Amino acid sequence: MKLRGIELRRVSMPLVSPFRTSFGTQTERDILLIKAVTDDAEGWGECVALADPLYSAEYVDSQQDVLRRFVLPRLAAHESQAALARFGAAAVAGLLHAVKGHRMAKAAVEMAILDAELRPLGRSFGRELGAVADRVPSGVSVGIHDSIPQLLAAVEGYLDEGYARIKLKIEPGWDLAPVAAVRDRFGGDVPLQVDANTAYTLRDARHLAKLDAYDLLLIEQPLEEEDVLGHAALARELATPICLDESVVSAQTAAAAITLGACQIINIKPGRVGGYLEARKIHDVAAAHGIAVWCGGMLETGLGRSANIALSALPGFTLPGDVSASDRFYRTDITEPIVLVDGHVPVPTGPGLGVTPVPELLERVTTSVEWIDF
Numbered sequence: 356m357k358l359r360g361i362e363l364r365r366v367s368m369p370l371v372s373p374f375r376t377s378f379g380t381q382t383e384r385d386i387l388l389i390k391a392v393t394d395d396a397e398g399w400g401e402c403v404a405l406a407d408p409l410y411s412a413e414y415v416d417s418q419q420d421v422l423r424r425f426v427l428p429r430l431a432a433h434e435s436q437a438a439l440a441r442f443g444a445a446a447v448a449g450l451l452h453a454v455k456g457h458r459m460a461k462a463a464v465e466m467a468i469l470d471a472e473l474r475p476l477g478r479s480f481g482r483e484l485g486a487v488a489d490r491v492p493s494g495v496s497v498g499i500h501d502s503i504p505q506l507l508a509a510v511e512g513y514l515d516e517g518y519a520r521i522k523l524k525i526e527p528g529w530d531l532a533p534v535a536a537v538r539d540r541f542g543g544d545v546p547l548q549v550d551a552n553t554a555y556t557l558r559d560a561r562h563l564a565k566l567d568a569y570d571l572l573l574i575e576q577p578l579e580e581e582d583v584l585g586h587a588a589l590a591r592e593l594a595t596p597i598c599l600d601e602s603v604v605s606a607q608t609a610a611a612a613i614t615l616g617a618c619q620i621i622n623i624k625p626g627r628v629g630g631y632l633e634a635r636k637i638h639d640v641a642a643a644h645g646i647a648v649w650c651g652g653m654l655e656t657g658l659g660r661s662a663n664i665a666l667s668a669l670p671g672f673t674l675p676g677d678v679s680a681s682d683r684f685y686r687t688d689i690t691e692p693i694v695l696v697d698g699h700v701p702v703p704t705g706p707g708l709g710v711t712p713v714p715e716l717l718e719r720v721t722t723s724v725e726w727i728d729f
C-alpha cells in the first residue's frame with residue numbers, strides 16, 4: 356500500500372434534538388473526516404473530537420492542526436511509507452508514538468489507513484478485528500432534560516423503538532430523581548445505567564450510593580478523568596459497578612485501572628484510546644481480568660458508527676453499547692443510515708468499513724476540504 360495523500364474534510368451535522376450532558380449542551384456536530392488515498396483504494400476515518408475541549412483535552416481544530424503539522428508529515432516520511440507498504444495500518448501507532456497525546460487524531464488516521472488497506476482485500480473491519488456476531492444489541496444515550504416528564508417521554512420513545520438498554524446522563528441535581536422516575540414508570544427489568552461524565556467528587560460518595568437502590572448496570576465515569584484512586588475508593592462504597600470512560604486512554608491505563616480496582620466495566624471508544632487496534636488490545640486486557648466491556652459513542656456518522664458496531668461484535672463486548680441507529684442523532688446521515696432491527700444493529704460485512712459516504716449527502720454538509728499531498 357502506498358499513501359498518495361490525505362484529505363481533511365470538516366462536516367457540520369445538525370442534531371435532531373439538543374443533547375445535554377454534565378459538560379454542556381450540543382445542538383450540532385462539527386466533525387473532522389479523513390480520506391486516505393492510496394495507489395489502489397480510498398479509506399475513511401472519523402475523528403471523534405468535539406468542537407470544544409469539554410469531554411477531553413482534544414477539540415476538533417486542534418486535531419486538524421496536529422494532523423497537518425505533526426502527524427501526517429511523519430507518515431509521509433520515506434521510512435514511514437516503507438513501513439506502511441510492508442505492514443499496513445499495524446505500523447501507524449508505532450510511527451506516531453513520538454507525537455504525545457492527540458489520540459483522536461491518531462485514531463482517525465489509523466482508521467482511514469486500515470479502511471484503505473482492507474477494501475482491496477475484500478476484508479471487513481469485523482473480520483479484521485475478530486467479530487463473532489452478525490448483529491449486536493443497541494443501547495441509547497439519553498441526555499439531561501428540562502423536566503422529568505420530558506425525560507420520561509424521551510425514554511418511552513426509545514423503548515418503543517426497541518432499544519436494548521437505556522443510559523441516562525446525570526449530574527449533581529439531576530440523578531436520583533430521573534433514575535427513580537424511569538424505574539417507577541418502566542419497571543425494574545429495563546437495562547438501565549447512568550453516565551456522569553466526571554461531574555462528581557469523592558465527597559458525593561454517600562449520595563451516589565443511593566443509586567444502589569435502582570439496580571443499575573453501572574455508573575459511568577462519576578469522577579474526573581485522572582482520579583483513578585478516587586474511583587477505586589468509590590468502588591468500595593457503591594454496590595453499583597463502576598465503569599470508566601474518560602479515564603481509560605490505552606491498554607496500559609486500562610490495566611492500571613483494573614489492577615487498582617477503579618473499575619469493574621470499561622466503556623471502550625476507539626477514538627479516545629488512539630484507534631481500533633488499541634481498542635482491541637483493551638478488549639483483550641479486560642477479558643484477561645474478567646472485566647466486561649462495551650462500545651461507547653461520540654455521536655459518530657455512519658462511518659465511525661459502522662466501525663464501532665464491528666468492534667462491538669468481539670466476544671468481550673457483553674453489554675449493549677452506545678451504537679444507536681443513525682436517526683438517534685441525525686435526520687440525514689452521510690452514509691446509508693444504520694437502522695435498529697429488534698433492538699439490534701447489523702454488523703457490516705462489506706470490505707473495510709462496509710459503508711462509504713454518499714457523495715451528494717457529504718457535499719451538503721461539508722464546510723471545508725484540505726488536501727495533504729504525500
Ligand SMILES: CC(=O)N[C@@H](Cc1ccc2ccccc2c1)C(=O)O
Pocket residue numbers: 374376381384405410496550552600651652653654677
Ligand atoms: C453518547 C454519549 O453519551 N457519548 C459520550 C459523551 C458525549 C456527549 C456529548 C457529545 C456531543 C458531541 C460529540 C460527542 C459527545 C459525546 C459518553 O459516553 O460520555
Ligand SMILES: [Mg+2]
Pocket residue numbers: 550552575576600601622651
Ligand atoms: Mg461516557
